[in-house]
Amino acid sequence: MPRPISATISLPSLHHNLVATAAQLNINTTRTPSRDLTPRIWAVVKADAYGHGIRNTVKAFGEADGLAMLDLNEAVVCREAGWSKPILLLEGFFTPSDLKEVAHYGLTVTVHNFEQIAMLENVAAPARPYNVFVKLNTGMNRLGFAPDDYRGAYARIEKLRQSRVIASAGKMTHFARADDSTEVTDEQVRIFNEVTSGFAGADSVCNSAGVFTPGRWQSVTSGSPQWVRPGICLYGASPFAERSAQSMGLLPAMTLRTELICVRDIPAGAGVGYGHVFTAATPMRIGVVACGYADGYPRHAPTGTPVVVAGVRTRLLGRVSMDMLSVDLDAVPQARVGSPVVLWGEGGPSVDEVARSAGTIGYELLCAVAPRVPKIVV
Numbered sequence: 226m227p228r229p230i231s232a233t234i235s236l237p238s239l240h241h242n243l244v245a246t247a248a249q250l251n252i253n254t255t256r257t258p259s260r261d262l263t264p265r266i267w268a269v270v271k272a273d274a275y276g277h278g279i280r281n282t283v284k285a286f287g288e289a290d291g292l293a294m295l296d297l298n299e300a301v302v303c304r305e306a307g308w309s310k311p312i313l314l315l316e317g318f319f320t321p322s323d324l325k326e327v328a329h330y331g332l333t334v335t336v337h338n339f340e341q342i343a344m345l346e347n348v349a350a351p352a353r354p355y356n357v358f359v360k361l362n363t364g365m366n367r368l369g370f371a372p373d374d375y376r377g378a379y380a381r382i383e384k385l386r387q388s389r390v391i392a393s394a395g396k397m398t399h400f401a402r403a404d405d406s407t408e409v410t411d412e413q414v415r416i417f418n419e420v421t422s423g424f425a426g427a428d429s430v431c432n433s434a435g436v437f438t439p440g441r442w443q444s445v446t447s448g449s450p451q452w453v454r455p456g457i458c459l460y461g462a463s464p465f466a467e468r469s470a471q472s473m474g475l476l477p478a479m480t481l482r483t484e485l486i487c488v489r490d491i492p493a494g495a496g497v498g499y500g501h502v503f504t505a506a507t508p509m510r511i512g513v514v515a516c517g518y519a520d521g522y523p524r525h526a527p528t529g530t531p532v533v534v535a536g537v538r539t540r541l542l543g544r545v546s547m548d549m550l551s552v553d554l555d556a557v558p559q560a561r562v563g564s565p566v567v568l569w570g571e572g573g574p575s576v577d578e579v580a581r582s583a584g585t586i587g588y589e590l591l592c593a594v595a596p597r598v599p600k601i602v603v
C-alpha cells in the first residue's frame with residue numbers, strides 16, 4: 226500500500242487562473258492574434274511549473290501566447306508535448322552549444338550580459354534567426370544590463386539583427402517590489418521607459434504582482450506590444466502579503482492531501498513529537514498525519530499552522546518530523562485513522578496561509594513538494 230499522501234493538480238483551476246489573469250489585462254484568451262496592443266501572456270512555468278508538472282501546464286495554458294521557463298530541457302519537454310507557440314528562456318543560454326538547441330527548438334532567449342552577446346557575435350547565422358529579449362536592470366540588481374550599458378548592448382544586438390543572426394529584439398526588465406512598493410516600481414518603470422525609448426522591439430515587464438496592480442502594465446509607455454510574465458497567480462497563490470488569492474479570483478491548482486494514520490489521547494503535561502516543543506496543557510486528542518518535511522511540508526511550520534482534518538479547520542502541533550506531523554483533534558471528535566487531511570489547497574488552508582505561518586511564501590512550498598509525493602491530475 227502506498228502512503229495516503231498525494232498532490233492533486235487541477236487542470237480546470239490552472240485554466241481558470243489563466244483566464245482570471247487575462248481578465249486583469251482586459252483581454253480574453255480566445256482573441257485572434259492581431260497586432261493589437263493588449264498584452265500577450267508568457268505563462269511562467271519554470272521549476273516544473275512551480276511544482277505543478279510542466280506537462281500539465283502545456284495542456285492547461287494552451288491559450289497563453291507563450292511559455293516562459295529557465296531550463297532548456299523543460300523547453301524541449303514542452304516542444305515534445307506539442308507546444309508550438311513561443312517559449313522564452315528567462316536566463317537565456319549559457320554556452321555556445323546551447324545556441325544550437327535554441328535554434329533547433331525555435332526558442333526565444335533573454336540576453337542579459339555581454340558574454341552572451343559575444344557568443345551571438347561568434348556563431349554562424351542560423352537557418353532560423355534568434356528571437357531575443359534584451360534585459361535591463363532597473364533596480365532588481367539581479368540579471369540585466371546596467372542603464373548606462375543598455376544602449377551599447379542593444380546597438381550590438383541591432384547589428385546582429387542586420388546580419389540576420391537575430392530576428393527580433395525585445396526589451397525586458399523585472400520588478401523587485403511590485404508586491405509591496407508602488408514608488409519603487411514606478412521608479413523601475415520610469416527607468417525602463419527612459420532607457421529603452423526609441424527601440425522598436427516588444428516589451429516584457431510585469432510579473433503577477435504587476436499584472437494584478439491596476440494601471441501597471443499601462444505605465445510602460447513605448448507603445449510597443451507587451452508581453453507580461455505572470456507566474457504564481459496562475460497556480461492560484463498570491464504574490465501579495467496583504468491580498469489573498471481568493472480575493473483576486475484565483476483558485477488553488479494544487480491540493481496537498483493525506484490522512485490520519487494514528488489517533489491518540491494524551492494527558493495534561495505530555496509533550497508531542499521531537500523536542501516536545503508542544504506540551505498539552507489539558508488532556509487532549511491528537512492525530513498523526515502522513516506528511517513530513519521529506520514530502521515538502523515546511524519543517525519550520527510552528528504549532529498553530531492551519532490544517533483541515535475531516536473538513537474541520539484545526540492546527541498543527543509541535544515539530545514537523547521527516548514523514549509525519551501531529552494535529553490537534555479536540556475540535557474534530559469524529560476523526561479516525563483514515564480521516565482525510567488537507568494541508569493546503571481545495572477544502573484546506575491556502576498555501577499562502579501555511580507559508581505565512583512558516584515564515585515563507587507560497588512559491589517555496591509549491592516548488593518544494595517532493596518527488597515521492599504522487600501527483601494526481603484532474
Ligand SMILES: Cc1ncc(COP(=O)(O)O)c(C=O)c1O
Pocket residue numbers: 269315399431432433434454455456457458464
Ligand atoms: C524573470 C521573471 N519573470 C517573471 C516571473 C514570475 O513572477 P511571479 O511568479 O511573481 O509572477 C519570475 C519569477 O520569479 C521571474 O524570475
